[in-house]
Amino acid sequence: MTAIQPITGMLRRTLILDLGIGLGLGFVFGNAFWYGYHVPRTQKRDNYYSKLEETRAAKAAL
Template sequence: MAVKPITGMLRRRVVLDISVALGLGTTAGYAWWYGFHVPAVRRRDAFYAKIEEERAKYLGQ
């Protein structure tokens, strides 16, 4: 019984693995950026804007 040569199978598997890894990595990056980072920056900016507003009111009296 002859065994089929496996040429080309490894290359296809590597291409599939790399494609899936890049796709999942990109998706995870977007999820972190827009799901955590952007809202955190907005909260931080709102906090500092509020502090600056209160400071301006206090110094303006």
């Protein structure tokens, strides 16, 4: 007999199901955050600073 018995049967199925659901939901919500909040927010920030730089360059050219 081994010190720790192998995971078999219902416990193994439950463990695989729980890990699959956890990883799947983590991936879904991670993508929802990334593409639903982070990317649009970053684009707004980049647009703001590019417009700010354009106005500064226009004022400096005058």
